[in-house]
Amino acid sequence: MTMNEPLPHPHLLLELDALRDKAMAADSLNALAFSMANDLYPLLGFHQALVFAQREHSLELLSVSGLARPSEDSPYLVWLRRASRWLASQVPDDNPVWLTQEAASPPQDIAEGWNEWWPAGVWCIPLHDREQERLGLLVMLLEQEPPAVFRDNLKGLSQTWCYCWAALSRRKGFRRWRPKRLQMLLVLAILAALLLVPVRQTALAPTEIVSREAQIISSPIDGVIARILVRPNQTVEAGTPLFALDETTLRSRADVLSKEVAVADAELLAASQRAFDNPQSKGELTLLGGKSQQRRAELAAVQAQLKRTQVLSPRSGVAVFSDPNDWLGKPVVTGERIMRVADPAQPAMLIQLAVADAIALEPGADVTLFLTAYPLTPLKGQIIETSYQARPSDEGVVAYRLLASIEGAPEHARLGLHGTAKLYGGRVLLGYYLLRRPLATLRAWSGW
Template sequence: MNDRIAPLTATPDLLALRDRALAETSVNGLAFVMANDLYPLLHFRQAVVAAYAGQRLNTLCISGLAKPTEDSPYLIWLQSTLHWLRPHLDSAREPIWLARAELALPGALAEGWRDWWPAGVWCVPLAKADQPPLGVLVFQLDAPPDERLQQALAGVWATWSYCWAALQKRHKSHFWQPGRRHAALAAVAVAALLCIPIRQTALAPAEVVSLDAQIISAPIDGVVAALQVRPHEVVAANAALFRLDDTTLRSRAEVLAKEVAVADAELGTTSQRAFDHSQSMSELSLLKGRALQRRAELAAVEAQLKRTQVLAPRAGVAIYSDPNDWLGKPVVTGERIMQLADPAQPAMRIQLAVSDAITLAPGAEVKLFLSAFPLSPLSGRIKETSYQAKVTDDGIAAYRLLATIEGPTENARLGLHGTAKLYGERVSLGYYLFRRPLSALRAWSGL
């Protein structure tokens, strides 16, 4: 008997064991203390700390192992054995000794006990008074400890139970673990949120243009000699816009004028001789036709000379790029050089990218947030949309939309840029959130 009690005086004070348990900040840390710190007193072969988790006993720590290998044969057998021993442990409130000879173990469990465990194990349940058990300590011993040692350790069991309950309660307060009912309610709530109808919208770059803009193109082939208005300059009706180089046409007109004079002189001479010579009568018709041809050619060239000067057909604002981009540039008949826009009828020209396209009915609502006036958006409605997408200057395939501007237009100056927000039909929130990911998935998978 004295040999059993002697280790008490040779081991660290039991109060030190309690203090170390109180200093732990996690259940796993406390399990490590419980599995290893009592070896100087009990001299066990191995200690196992298991925690109750529903209908299972999960192994938290094994003495001498930093991290047990979950797929090891011993740990698999240990989990099965703890599950089989649970009916003996659930009703125990005090430490109990379980001997292998007294238990009717199944064949596989009995064989593993003979290989890995001694003749018996000392099981210490850990629980606070009148509360469900928290876990169990399993000490592998050749014989149960002395009664006086068990009484001395009773305070240690109480301290460990208290610390375990406190740490578990704090863990639950910081990390809420929802149950199946909460998960089902959350799924129903998410499904209900995804069914909420919401207005489908899209953002696209836009520019303020004129709803009534007339294209001014080159009337004939030539080279731009001068631009007589500045970009975005207000011009009156019949004001000079630009002029084409007329050097070639003037030279051609001078040559044709001389050819007309020669043809007239030949026609006059032949007419005088026709009274005396019958041969001159036959040449008279040919010379008259030649004279008329030269006059027609001269008239055509003079008409082209008049068209080298282009005038404004009406009052408006001249819209085009930098004049240096046009000076000296050869142009062909019909090539657009500028636009003559009516500033009293502003509109929005929107470039909606194909990837952002949504269903837009005629008359759909549009808001334009100008970069110059971000706090004063312009409101309007879709007037027309292009049938086919075209590549923009930025290399993006986009649809061209034209929208009217309703309400005050004092900020709608031609040429201002901004971002247009387009409002489509109402769809569910789920469709609104997952439309683009689903489109990308279908494009990638081909489904």
């Protein structure tokens, strides 16, 4: 049966009824699109049928007649992406549109592809859901416009396609809820009331467990570290050797000064013996005696430094420092910190509260510490010390230094563990709690 011959109504209705059954039996959107693109060929004899799905502001090609799945980026499919956008603009509503190149006057790039791949006319059948939102577009390439009897009887089939498309896309029964004015006012009133609810102000900050009783061990003299005599986190007693400085330079200096003392004593003795026979030598005795005392004083100072090359622990505790290999052979100056001797029985929280997250805190404010190693057993405490000035931390973040106590004597509160502390401030309104940082940023940016 061709388009030039009128279609008998009974036969046409039977064929369209069979197509409706196939559409209702489709179990996926791709199966429905394949049926739409191929099953109308015995009735229309088109050159090609294309099924597009609406994707926001663009069309996605779902099926091409004669192909199982269009997946290759051929020149035709690349051009078809541009042509589909133009076709969608030519179909403003839900009525089918017959387009010819002469009547539609497409852009030049679309017209060039039309001359190469498409016949004289294009029949576009839009598919819409109940809310008149476009689901897709069926495009059939024909030599002439379909007869009126076919167009009139195809409306029922197109409605079936729309129904099945919406059902397979899970859009059936979807309705946009539009609240009434009274409902909107009620929601706004509830939100405004919630903003006035008082809540406790909180802040999060990185934290490390340190000792409240920790003594800094620094270098007593300038020198080079020769040996580290303890291991990190080793328990030490008072008087335990901690580290030793290199003595090579000091011992060489002591040997030289010892010989200089001997020479000065010999010169003083010789001048004393000459003074019995030569009265002029008596004037040299005072100078040589002072020189001898100077050399002895220098020797005593060097010997005192030699006794300080080995540093002992001033108290019992735990030696806290980094890897010993980082210190071996490193030159140090007087007063440079090498390690700390901390008392593990008096742990505390060292909190680095960033300036951007700072809240009003007073000594005695509650703190909860969630350790990374023990997240299910938080530590409780209170702030006992706050810094006046913010300084850059080891991570380069400008922060306030806070010290908090740890309640009880938990076994897992070991020195050196890290975690996140939650600090509790005073009660404020929920609106202030939520808008505090945005308002601070806005005022800093605007200068108001």
